[in-house]
Amino acid sequence: MIACDCEVCTSANKKDKRLRSSIMVESQNTILVVDSTPDFRYQMLREKVKHLDAIVFTHPHKDHIAGLDDIRAFNYFSKKPMQIFANEMTQEVIIREFPYAFTDTKYPGLPEIGLNTIAMEPFIVGDMPVIPVLVWHLKMPVLGFRFGKFTYITDANRIDEPEKEKIRGSEVIVINALRTEKHVSHYNLEEAIDLVKELKIPQAYFTHISHQLGKHDPVNAALPEGMQLAYDGLVLHI
Ligand SMILES: [Zn+2]
Ligand SMILES: [Zn+2]
Numbered sequence: 001m002i003a004c005d006c007e008v009c010t011s012a013n014k015k016d017k018r019l020r021s022s023i024m025v026e027s028q029n030t031i032l033v034v035d036s037t038p039d040f041r042y043q044m045l046r047e048k049v050k051h052l053d054a055i056v057f058t059h060p061h062k063d064h065i066a067g068l069d070d071i072r073a074f075n076y077f078s079k080k081p082m083q084i085f086a087n088e089m090t091q092e093v094i095i096r097e098f099p100y101a102f103t104d105t106k107y108p109g110l111p112e113i114g115l116n117t118i119a120m121e122p123f124i125v126g127d128m129p130v131i132p133v134l135v136w137h138l139k140m141p142v143l144g145f146r147f148g149k150f151t152y153i154t155d156a157n158r159i160d161e162p163e164k165e166k167i168r169g170s171e172v173i174v175i176n177a178l179r180t181e182k183h184v185s186h187y188n189l190e191e192a193i194d195l196v197k198e199l200k201i202p203q204a205y206f207t208h209i210s211h212q213l214g215k216h217d218p219v220n221a222a223l224p225e226g227m228q229l230a231y232d233g234l235v236l237h238i
Contacts, residue, residue, distance in 0.1 A: 001211050008211040015216035015231040019043060020063045021154050021208040023174065025147055030126025032056055034145060034152055040067025046233070051078065054125045056118075057086035058154055059142040060093030068098055072111045081112035085125065087132075087143060091115055118143060133166045135159045138185035146170060150238045151201075154208050157187050164199060172238055173201045174230060176208035189213060196227060205230035 001009055008016050020037035024047065032054040037043070044052075052074050058064055071082040086094065094113075095102050101111045116123075122131045133144035135156035144153035149171040153159075156176060159167075167173065177192035186208065187195065196204040206223075207230040213219055220229045 004211060006211055008213075008215055011215055013216055014233075015229075017232060018209060018211075019232055021176070022064075023152055024049070025128070025150075025152075027126070027128045030054075030128045032125050032128065034058060035064040035154075036067040036071070037063055038066040041070040043067075044070070044073075052082065054083040054085060054116075056125065056130065056145060057084065057090045057094075058144070059137060059140060060086075060090040061137075061155065064155070065090070065094060065097065068094065068113075069101075069111050071113070072109060075112045081114040083114045083116055083125070085116045085118050085123065085130075087118045087141075089141070091117065131166055133159075134163050140185075148238070150174075150236075155186065157183070157185050157191070159195070167199055167201070170199075170201050172203045172205075172236060173199070174205045174207050177206035177213070178208060179210045179212035180214070181212065189219075193224060193227060197224075202226050204228070205234065205236075 019039035022033060022035045022037045022043060024033050030053050031051060033052060034056050035058055036055050074082055101113050118132055120132055120134060122129060128147060131146040133146055135142050135144050135153055136158040137155045138157060142155050144151060146166060151167050151170040151173045154176045173196060175192050176186055177189045178186035180189055182188050192206055204227045209229065216229055216231060
């Protein structure tokens with residue numbers, strides 16, 4: 001955190017250096033990113049990403065959409081609009097926050113976006129089937145996504161029973177766990193652990209971690225079997 005001197009913010013361990021939460025999902029023929037964070041540009045540079053087929057959005061909070069303008073580099077090289085997938089609530093905010101990308105008069109260098117609406121039905125990006133899962137971020141509906149045996153959920157603190165059904169059977173889950181103390185709109189670590197146990201998912205990684213959770217190594221070492229803290233640059237083969 002800016003201006004913070006706590007043991008996490010001053011740690012020399014790379015795993016304590018956390019950018020805003022996002023994942024890249026890659027199949028045989030398709031590469032997508034979930035959310036374009038304020039760190040999107042640096043994340044793409046760090047991972048040397050040369051091509052992206054789509055960005056899929058969980059919800060319109062700034063820490064999940066702010067980097068969208070930087071898709072212009074992908075537009076430039078692919079000569080195509082970036083396909084984005086979002087529900088109507090998120091699309092409204094994106095259009096309001098990046099109005100210049102949606103005007104009729106285009107000028108060179110503007111980010112080019114193709115809007116695709118996520119209803120609650122499964123959809124396909126390239127060759128990748130995606131199942132949206134509705135989760136609650138206090139009162140805001142947020143989308144989690146299931147890709148085959150892998151489920152990604154961020155910014156949740158409650159999931160209704162029928163939506164839990166869509167997650168069950170996953171082999172790997174990434175789920176948000178903000179800190180040890182309770183929070184109004186995010187699972188804390190204990191709640192996230194309980195949910196993973198309830199859903200019986202064998203392999204879990206916690207994400208959207210605040211510096212208030214503590215240093216990676218000791219917190220990670222104390223987690224139940226099959227559960228780990230995610231860290232920036234973590235790669236999973238599923
Ligand atoms: Zn949020
Ligand atoms: Zn967030």
